[in-house]
Amino acid sequence: MITRLRGLGQVTTGTKIGLIFVGFTVLVALLAPWLAPYDPVATDADNALAGASWSHWLGTDQYGRDILSRTIEGGRFALLVSLLATTTAVVVGTLIGAVAAYYGRWVDGAITRVLDAVLAVPSVLALLLIVSVFGNSVPVLVIAIAVVYVPAVARVVRGAARPVLASGYVTAAKARGERSLPIIGREVLPNILDTVLVEFAMRASWVVLLVSTLSFLGFGVNPPTPDWGLMIQENRTALTVAPAGTIAPIVALSLLVVGLNLAADGLGKHFGVDRARRGVL
Amino acid sequence: MSETTTARVEGLTVSYRAGEQRVVVAEDVSFQLHRGRTLGLVGESGSGKSTVARTLLGHLREGSTVDRGTVTVFDDDVFSLPAERLRKLRGGTVALVSQNAGHALTPSMRVGAQIREALAVHGLPCGDDRIVELLRLVRLPSPETLGRRYPHELSGGQQQRVAIAMAVATDPQILVLDEPTTALDVVTQAAVLALVSDLREQLGMAVLIVSHDLGVVSAVADEVLVLRSGREVEHGSTQQVLSAPREEYTRELIAAAPRIHGVPVPDGRDLETDLILRCTDVDIRYTRAPQLAVSGFDLEVRRGETVAIVGESGSGKSTIAAALAGLADVERGDASLWSADGTRHDLLGPAGRRPVDVRRSVQLVFQNADLALNPRRTVGDAIARPLKVFGRAKGRQEPRASVERLLTEVGLGPEFADRLPAQLSGGQRQRVGIARALAAEPTLLIADEITTALDVSVQADVLALLDDLRTRRALSCLFISHDLAVVRSVADRIVVMKDGRVVESAPTTSLFENPRHPYTRTLLDAVVEPGHTELPSSDVDARVITLDSNAALLDLGGGHRVRADEGVLTSS
Numbered sequence: 017m018i019t020r021l022r023g024l025g026q027v028t029t030g031t032k033i034g035l036i037f038v039g040f041t042v043l044v045a046l047l048a049p050w051l052a053p054y055d056p057v058a059t060d061a062d063n064a065l066a067g068a069s070w071s072h073w074l075g076t077d078q079y080g081r082d083i084l085s086r087t088i089e090g091g092r093f094a095l096l097v098s099l100l101a102t103t104t105a106v107v108v109g110t111l112i113g114a115v116a117a118y119y120g121r122w123v124d125g126a127i128t129r130v131l132d133a134v135l136a137v138p139s140v141l142a143l144l145l146i147v148s149v150f151g152n153s154v155p156v157l158v159i160a161i162a163v164v165y166v167p168a169v170a171r172v173v174r175g176a177a178r179p180v181l182a183s184g185y186v187t188a189a190k191a192r193g194e195r196s197l198p199i200i201g202r203e204v205l206p207n208i209l210d211t212v213l214v215e216f217a218m219r220a221s222w223v224v225l226l227v228s229t230l231s232f233l234g235f236g237v238n239p240p241t242p243d244w245g246l247m248i249q250e251n252r253t254a255l256t257v258a259p260a261g262t263i264a265p266i267v268a269l270s271l272l273v274v275g276l277n278l279a280a281d282g283l284g285k286h287f288g289v290d291r292a293r294r295g296v297l
Numbered sequence: 298m299s300e301t302t303t304a305r306v307e308g309l310t311v312s313y314r315a316g317e318q319r320v321v322v323a324e325d326v327s328f329q330l331h332r333g334r335t336l337g338l339v340g341e342s343g344s345g346k347s348t349v350a351r352t353l354l355g356h357l358r359e360g361s362t363v364d365r366g367t368v369t370v371f372d373d374d375v376f377s378l379p380a381e382r383l384r385k386l387r388g389g390t391v392a393l394v395s396q397n398a399g400h401a402l403t404p405s406m407r408v409g410a411q412i413r414e415a416l417a418v419h420g421l422p423c424g425d426d427r428i429v430e431l432l433r434l435v436r437l438p439s440p441e442t443l444g445r446r447y448p449h450e451l452s453g454g455q456q457q458r459v460a461i462a463m464a465v466a467t468d469p470q471i472l473v474l475d476e477p478t479t480a481l482d483v484v485t486q487a488a489v490l491a492l493v494s495d496l497r498e499q500l501g502m503a504v505l506i507v508s509h510d511l512g513v514v515s516a517v518a519d520e521v522l523v524l525r526s527g528r529e530v531e532h533g534s535t536q537q538v539l540s541a542p543r544e545e546y547t548r549e550l551i552a553a554a555p556r557i558h559g560v561p562v563p564d565g566r567d568l569e570t571d572l573i574l575r576c577t578d579v580d581i582r583y584t585r586a587p588q589l590a591v592s593g594f595d596l597e598v599r600r601g602e603t604v605a606i607v608g609e610s611g612s613g614k615s616t617i618a619a620a621l622a623g624l625a626d627v628e629r630g631d632a633s634l635w636s637a638d639g640t641r642h643d644l645l646g647p648a649g650r651r652p653v654d655v656r657r658s659v660q661l662v663f664q665n666a667d668l669a670l671n672p673r674r675t676v677g678d679a680i681a682r683p684l685k686v687f688g689r690a691k692g693r694q695e696p697r698a699s700v701e702r703l704l705t706e707v708g709l710g711p712e713f714a715d716r717l718p719a720q721l722s723g724g725q726r727q728r729v730g731i732a733r734a735l736a737a738e739p740t741l742l743i744a745d746e747i748t749t750a751l752d753v754s755v756q757a758d759v760l761a762l763l764d765d766l767r768t769r770r771a772l773s774c775l776f777i778s779h780d781l782a783v784v785r786s787v788a789d790r791i792v793v794m795k796d797g798r799v800v801e802s803a804p805t806t807s808l809f810e811n812p813r814h815p816y817t818r819t820l821l822d823a824v825v826e827p828g829h830t831e832l833p834s835s836d837v838d839a840r841v842i843t844l845d846s847n848a849a850l851l852d853l854g855g856g857h858r859v860r861a862d863e864g865v866l867t868s869s
Contacts, residue, residue: 121584184669185679188733191622192686193648193656202682206673 031282037275041268045091054082056089056242065258074260077251079240086242087264091272093237094244097154098223101161105223106216108162109169114200114208116170117177128174131167139164140229147235157236161226165219176211180204210287217280221273228269244269303470303503304330304353304391309366311348311357311527322348322361323527328520330471330503335494337514337535338507339550340524341752342723349524350473350507352376354387370471389419392464396476398456402448408459409444415463431462434499435492453610454485458492465496472497474506478513482609482779487823490517509752512554512826515539523547539827553757555782556826557809570600572635573740573773574621574644579630581613581620581797590616591797594630595850598741603767603774605788605805607781607820613797614777615664618745621775622661623648634658636740657687660734664746666726670718676729677714680704683737703732708762724755728762735766743775748783760787781817782824785809790856793817796844803857813859 044051054072060080067075074083116127146160180186181204189199205212230236231245239246244265251261311323323345330336330353340346348358352368355375368375370390378386387393395401403411409428416423425444432440435458448456457477464472474493478486494517497504508514514521514535521538523530523546531538531547542548574596581591591613598604606614619625621632621644632644634655642655660683663669670679680700684690690699701711707728718726727747734742744763748756764787767774778784784791784805791808793801793816801814812818848861 184663184665184730185671187624187663188661188669189682191624191648191656191659191661192683192737193623193651193653194686195649202674203671207671209673 028282028285030278031286034275034278034280034282037271038279041091041272041275042095044088045095048089048092052082052085052088054085056081056085057240058082065254067258068260074264075258077247077258077261078254081240083247083251083258083261083264086247087244087268090242090244090247090265091268093241094224094227094231094269095272097157097161097227098220100154100158101165101227102216102220102223104158104162105165105219106169106212109166109215110173110205110208110212112166113170113173113175114177114204115196117174117181118196118200118204124174127170131170134163135167135171139226140233143226143230144233144235147230152230152235152238157227157230161223164226165223169215169219172215173208173212176208177204180207214280214284214287217276217283221276221280224269224272224276301331301333302329303332303371305367305369306349306352307367307369309349309352309368310364311345311352311361312364313358313361321364321527323524325366326522326524326527326529327366328522328532330505332470332503333497333501334520335497335504335506335518337518337521338505338524339509339511339514339521341509341754343526344524345527346507346524347475348527350475350505351393353471353473353505354391354393355383356387385419388415388464388469389467390469391471391473392467392469393473393475394457394460394464394477397480398460399448399453399480401460402456404448407445407447408451412444412459412463412466415466419467421467427466431466432459434465434496435459435462437462452485453481454489457481457485457489461489461492461496465500465502468500469502471503471505474504476508477506479508479510483781483823483825484609484819486513487516487825490825493517510554510825511539511550511753512556512824515827516825523550550754551827553754554827555753555756555760555780555785557782557785557821557824570602570771571639572597573600574598574632574634574775576617576621576632576644577630579617579620579632580628581616581625582628583616583625589628589797590625591620594797594799595802596792598773598775600740600773601767601771602789603763603776603787605776605778605784605791606794607778607784607791608794609779609820611796612794614794615745616797618661618743618775618777620645621741621743622659623651623656634741653687657683657737658740660737660739660742662727662730662734662742662744662747665750666723666730666747667718667750669730670726670733672718674717675714676704676716676718676721679718679729680714680733680736683733687737689736689738699736703736704729706735706766707732708758722755723751724759727751727755727759731759731762731766735770739772741773741775743777745777746779747776749779756783763787780824781809781820782826793820798844798860799850799858800844800860800862801858802850803853803859804855807855807857811857813853813857814862 058081060076062080063076064078064080065076066072072082077083112127116124142164143160146156150156186199186203189203227236228245231243232249234249236245237243247265248262251258255262307327309323309326310321312319312321326349328336338346338350353370355378363376370386375386402408412428412431413423416427428444429440432443437443437455437458451459478489481489490513493504506514506518518535521535522532525546531542531544538547539551542551576594576596579591579594580589582589594617596604606617608614616625620627623646627645634642634644636642636654636658644655648656677700680703681696684696684699690696700714704711704713709725709728721729748759751759763774766772776784776787788805790804792799793814795816801808801817808817812821844860845862850858851861852858
């Protein structure tokens with residue numbers, strides 16, 4: 017794995033662009049308190065809905081808040097929730113998928129049926145319900161989003177783990193009488209790590225969109241905290257007067273999602289998950 | 298170009314780019330194919346034989362280029378043909394049968410439809426009668442109905458016959474067979490080779506057969522071309538190459554081929570050591586399977602003894618290995634293992650529930666060395682794992698020392714400890730597999746088809762290593778194989794199995810000198826080896842030897858036991 021990661025210098029231009037987009041967004045979000053020229057929640061009634069100027073590069077919104085500052089700060093919440101939720105979903109999903117593949121038979125059957133049931137529920141509806149009941153604190157959101165995405169991850173990992181489990185080194189470990197978790201940890205996981213990494217990058221882009229959707233619907237972050245989804249919702253009525261208020265968060269969000277998709281795609285090819293590119297030999 | 302010449306390869310040099318430099322796969326290879334004649338291309342893996350054979354179809358692996366030389370098929374330079382003509386050539390004039398028919402056939406398509414496709418692509422009549430005719434031509438049973446089956450419903454040999462039917466469907470002038478029998482067991486192999494010979498006569502094709510096994514080539518080829526590292530080593534008529542090889546390398550290849558004719562049977566060792574394994578009346582059934590995978594299996598293994606279990610695929614021989622290792626459930630019967638101090642252990646039940654000592658005492662070496670080692674762990678790590686699990690070495694220094702000692706013992710060096718499996722050759726991987734098994738210091742080593750995936754020359758080395766180990770370590774070994782010729786040099790006793798039952802069990806010497814069961818004789822007849830060019834008839838695998846389910850094992854004395862089926866008492 018380490019040798020393959022070292023080879024990242026040879027990835028395609030698309031992947032590099034994707035990684036740069038993601039890196040840029042994350043960096044801006046991290047440094048936001050120092051980068052933002054104004055306090056993102058400070059209102060200025062005299063200067064509402066102003067156009068672009070030297071003092072406000074992207075203008076102001078209906079309460080006179082600086083749009084650039086809000087856009088810079090607006091990714092923090094979505095990125096934090098996405099990172100936590102994706103990590104949780106991928107870790108839990110990988111474990112469940114690997115366990116289902118390892119035990120097979122009725123364990124597999126039972127786990128997959130439950131996963132299917134969860135998959136059948138529309139994710140946004142389920143989240144709206146959870147948030148209405150338990151509130152919209154970060155832990156609730158993280159757990160709710162993780163639950164929504166665990167089944168998808170588990171199914172992919174289960175599929176990837178099955179051929180590995182049929183191999184001789186797993187049989188050898190079983191014959192040595194090793195227990196299931198050490199076998200999964202030592203023999204199986206290192207060999208499906210590429211799939212898991214790609215799954216992480218792909219899920220992350222979905223989760224970012226889902227978090228922003230929630231904010232847009234008013235179930236995510238509480239105003240006046242800056243957030244891209246929320247900003248689009250707040251400013252879309254003023255689209256003709258101050259278009260930057262809607263467009264800036266959209267561009268920022270697109271940058272991140274496109275970046276994540278390009279990176280996932282490229283990483284998949286790089287790690288050989290996309291076997292079509294290499295040709296079946 | 299003479300009248301019978303169909304293809305000519307001249308001074309062919311093929312190379313591919315690896316990083317900054319070019320790697321030469323084949324260098325200055327020349328040969329000609331003649332109508333109705335067979336050329337055998339022999340070499341180890343990596344000798345470039347497949348690359349050379351596939352140039353006849355104008356095919357190169359991605360990244361490879363022809364640097365010099367020409368490939369001419371009937372006056373056409375293959376590599377300068379326009380795409381349209383090249384498509385006509387492929388499958389039309391030159392047809393390819395590849396190594397693994399299980400992979401070469403589309404799993405989701407009925408075999409009849411696949412043959413029809415091969416015909417339709419070349420605009421030939423593809424009615425049902427033509428397909429039945431082709432299936433009959435390759436001697437498949439019940440050709441009228443077989444076309445409606447899917448590949449997975451056929452045996453490996455039948456799949457290969459379907460692949461051959463597809464290749465000859467268009468009446469090609471040249472048939473290229475790339476390791477056509479490597480994935481098959483001996484009986485099927487002999488039948489497929491005989492079929493190829495018959496078809497060549499019948500259809501008047503020129504045949505190019507690629508193999509790592511001189512025995513296979515000598516059985517069907519008129520001419521042999523030996524390749525090594527992409528270069529021609531020796532080229533001549535089969536008779537001449539085999540009887541008077543000019544080059545040392547050819548001699549080595551001939552010597553490496555396992556053989557049963559013309560060499561004395563090795564003296565069986567009479568072992569009066571203590572018993573370490575006894576199975577009585579073992580039945581094994583896979584979950585919810587209607588039939589038993591193994592029934593009434595009896596076996597005794599003494600300390601230091603090597604017992605071979607021989608049978609074709611599906612005979613239940615690997616199931617026994619799995620059961621003894623605690624990986625398959627035993628339905629009925631007893632299996633006991635005695636440790637050095639004379640304690641008896643029960644050898645039934647899953648591996649996880651066995652005491653550590655029993656798990657340690659029985660170790661497996663696997664058929665496919667590529668899959669037997671975790672690609673993400675170094676060789677040293679793989680060998681050190683059993684040391685840790687079984688508490689044979691503690692701390693940081695001790696395992697490392699043991700690993701290096703084991704690596705040296707199996708003929709690799711301590712420097713291999715830090716390599717990854719991908720950096721090793723097939724033979725080296727198999728040695729690592731053996732070292733990993735030895736790390737547990739087992740009493741019983743189960744070697745499940747460990748040489749099947751290896752080249753003949755590498756196979757000879759691995760067998761020699763195993764022979765060396767069992768004398769040095771007083772190791773008992775259960776050697777599972779489909780080839781009687783392979784086990785001959787290593788086994789003290791041989792158990793022949795068919796359909797989950799033991800049909801004959803005898804000391805090696807008496808089994809080879811006096812095979813009693815008709816099935817054992819079929820297996821012996823099917824062995825192909827250099828210089829022994831007779832092949833059994835091409836429908837031998839269709840010949841059914843039925844076992845009488847009530848037949849008992851007859852004791853013929855001297856440890857020779859045979860199942861009392863029809864044809865047993867007529868001595869050969």
